[in-house]
Amino acid sequence: MNELGEEDPETQLSNRCLAHILIDLDERKEAGKIFSRLLEVQKRNLPEKHHLVLATRDSLNFVLTLQLKAMEAQQSSGCPAEWEIAIKHHKENLECWKETHGKRHPHTLCARNNLAGVLLHLILGAKKTLIWFVFLYFCFCLQVSEVFSQHVFEQTLNDRLPMQEEEQ
DSSP: OOOOOTTSHHHHHHHHHHHHHHHHTTOHHHHHHHHHHHHHHHHHHSOTTOHHHHHHHHHHHHHHHHHHHHHHHHHTSOOHHHHHHHHHHHHHHHHHHHHHHOTTSHHHHHHHHHHHHHHHHHHHOHHHHHHHHHHHHHHHHHHHHHHHHHHHHHHHHHHHHHHHHHHO
């Protein structure tokens, strides 16, 4: 019987899933350890800008951000040096996504959103950030709705134009 080691892609996928479950269970420290080990393995076996390496870095940055928010809530004051490190990591990963997948790729946009979330948290604070994200989401929905409505309007207009010409 062949045992699967940490280098095996199936083991890496299992570890990734386990780490995300741990995040959901508020076991951020343990999730961070798993993502760190996973990143070490991936760096040994994959190019630095491989999409799996970048995705693991995104996850590790996310865990770091959650840990900083928890520390901030407990201490009721910010940890500026740690936040600067988190911003630096988010920016680096965003640049890697841009280089490898382009500015409009969903993973690049997700990395941009992650960086924006950290910056908004620092600028506005936790409660205001949530309100701001709800507002941005609402604006995005309106924009999509407006584009869709415009398309439907144009299509309806185009469908009716020949009928109006026939009536005249």
